[in-house]
Amino acid sequence: MHVFAELLDRLAFSPSRNAKLRLMRDYFRSVPDPDRGWALAILAGGLDLKLQVRKAITELMAPRVDPELFRLSRDYVGDTAETVALLWPQADVDAEPPSLSEIVADLDGADAARLTMLLERWLDRLDATGRWALLKLVTGGLRVGVSARLAKTAAANLKPVDVAEVEELWHGIAAPYRELFAWLEDRAEKPDISNRLVFRPLMLAHPLEEGELARLEPGEFSAEWKWDGIRVQLASKAGEVRLFSRTGDEVTGAFPEFGDEIWGDVVLDGELLVVRDGVLAPFNDLQQRLNRKTVSKKMRADYPAHIRLYDILSRGGEDLRSLPLDSRREGLVEWHREHQPGRADLSSLVAFDSFDALERVWSGTRENGIEGLMIKRRASPYLAGRPKGHWYKWKRAPLTVDTVLMYAQRGSGKRSSYYSDFTFGAWREGGDEGAILVPVGKAYFGFTDEELLALDKWVRSNTTERFGPVRAVAPGLVLEVAFDSVHASKRHKSGVAMRFPRIHRIRWDKPAGEADRLETLVAMIEG
Amino acid sequence: MKLDPHPESWIYPDGQGLYCAPGRFHIDPHRPVERAVVTHGHGDHARPGNARVLATGETVEIMKVRYGEEAGGDLQALPLGEPLTVNDVSVRLAPAGHVLGSAQVVIEHRGQRVVVSGDYKRRRDPTCAGFEPVKCDLFVTEATFGLPVFRHEPDETAMSRLVGSVAANPERCHLVGVYGLGKCQRVIALLREAGYDRPIWLHGALIALCELYERLGVPLGDLRPVMGADKSELAGQIVMAPPGAVRDRWSRRLPDPVSVFASGWMRVRQRARQRGVELPLVLSDHADWDELVQTIDDVEAGEIWVTHGREDALVHHIGTIGRIGRALALIGREDEDD
Incomplete structure (x- = not known):
């Protein structure tokens, strides 16, 4: 726990992305399994404990610190976890601090009384930084300026591989990620996730540069609207449905309506929107549904979620990503015709003869929910990341x-x-x-x-x-x-x-x- | 135990500061007075323009460097521990351990002893004499870090973190924000004790007082001005500057500086993050909570007056141990490094 606490402390005070990546990579390199795996889970938000410790803390602090001094300190520091970490009397400096794995294992299934007992034992064995890290860990919300993606990037840098490869594995493997680290350290093959419902890293577009159209051959491209929502990926197999954000975070819980549909065995790429009675609502409406762990019935009724489909990545267990866009589009249309999902429609193509004609369409469009046009090479396979020369986004003029x-x-x-x-x-x-x-x-x-x-x-x-x-x-x-x-x-x-x-x-x-x-x-x- | 006459009949704050009536002098007045006893050289304690000043020889020298001609009319140096009769009281200075020259003022009058501590700390400081607890009837204490959340880390821990970070970032310079009197020289001296013998680079505003410290017998090693140094020369080096310069245009001349700040406030994360500090060191020239509590025990005073800082908590604590505590509002005092 001591090394992990030091890491969190350094991360919290390091403003630069590269410094954070270096700190995490060095940690993963020097700390053995399973501690580093739990650390990765915590940093990537995969171990969100969110335990209720307010009562435990009150019980524990009462005999240790004068309540008036506790109150004045809390007012000054502004954060209960940190106040407790600072005020806790250093009990036994020579005691072995608990390891991260020990903490994770002991917390599993602990009731309120046991939680109080555990916290007391651990707080006694940690220094101020360790106590702060422990309390942040159990209450959730580390706030050390590390996104899930940054933590995964740091792990990917061990080998190094592109973070997309780690993201693709992510939902098929589980903490403490022994098999992931074994692969990243060249001690084992890449974990096999072919039977699991996982996120496939998205293909992204480059902004269209000034004059770039003149260098492209119109016949090699198709165009469609760029919808103003949130890019998502929906994966389904054997009745299970999972929804991922563009960074591979799972957001299924916030949009339970998609679980009510039959999708078959498929992975789809599309834009998450709010569509009310067939009419696309402004982005602001979608915002009401974002960043929620759960969602009320009223929310679902007031802001009905919908996916406008761009692409199909796999069907019936067959990976379609190496096929050209035109073939995937055919597959997508066919899949859609067979399943007729109520909460998903096709993003329609915009026909054009020349880029001049397309430009007239583009500049004339100020319709609600349209951000601009996407121009995609018909022959492009579905490639992770932002490959050059395949997809272009042509945002409407600001x-x-x-x-x-x-x-x-x-x-x-x-x-x-x-x-x-x-x-x-x-x-x-x-x-x-x-x-x-x-x-x-x-x-x-x-x-x-x-x-x-x-x-x-x-x-x-x-x-x-x-x-x-x-x-x-x-x-x-x-x-x-x-x-x-x-x-x-x-x-x-x-x-x-x-x-x-x-x-x-x-x-x-x-x-x-x-x-x-x-x-x-x-x-x-x-x- | 009730004191008779109560000391507040002869020592009390007036418009200029804390006034000792039978001695006819002020202690650390914030406005010019006829006669001032000055505990130490920080700007919120030693102000220019008093007609007569009594202080340790080091404090007198510091005031001369800082204020030049304005330092005061008659500057009288009183060695530590030597009693002096001033009108109807006896005065002696006892070391306070805060910065070079810092002293507590021990005043005896009609069988009562009052100690005005000024600012102080209890831990060892290689640049000044250590605090000496003086038993008294009334103790006037500071409370800059008067909350139990404030516990400074051991000096060795702070220094090894700094030296470790310098070694780990050879392409960056470490810019340490320090108060010009005391903290600057103490950090340098601690670095030297930790075996750091490379040059330490100084912002122009820090040079005069470092020179004075050396003249008064505090060796600080190889010091060099940042002014005129090449940017590349400063990579992997330690640079010291007043806190104000750290986040100002001045720092643009430095190679990708790691912002370091040495202060008791760094114990609280939010304070450190607000300042954009990358490497916070919890190092202060003020007593932390444990030192304040220890000192109140040591001096055995039945009554304690608490000045500048977080008085509430310390006054509350004094009550819980059965003594009399009072918050004493003195204007013109500043928070350390704020």
């Missing part, structure tokens, strides 16, 4: 609006000495005071390193107020912000929320008073 810089915040990591996170606003009628600025969004990319230097300098010399790492600036700099779409939002003071806002251009030339008004943004709301 919307732009001229805003006024209001606040700037220091960045993190390499950008910690720069004001690099910008909050910008639009004008609104403010009654007696005339026009006032209301914040409409935040962006921290879209500019070059040189522009960042200039922005940073401007912020420093136009500061009106400071709030910790944030500076308020005088309304004097116009930022042209590009974004994909804008939605009504009750959570924002302005009443609007942008999707993917980024700094498009810095309008050094434009007076702040001529920036756009909030009404302009409101008029762009769809749906």
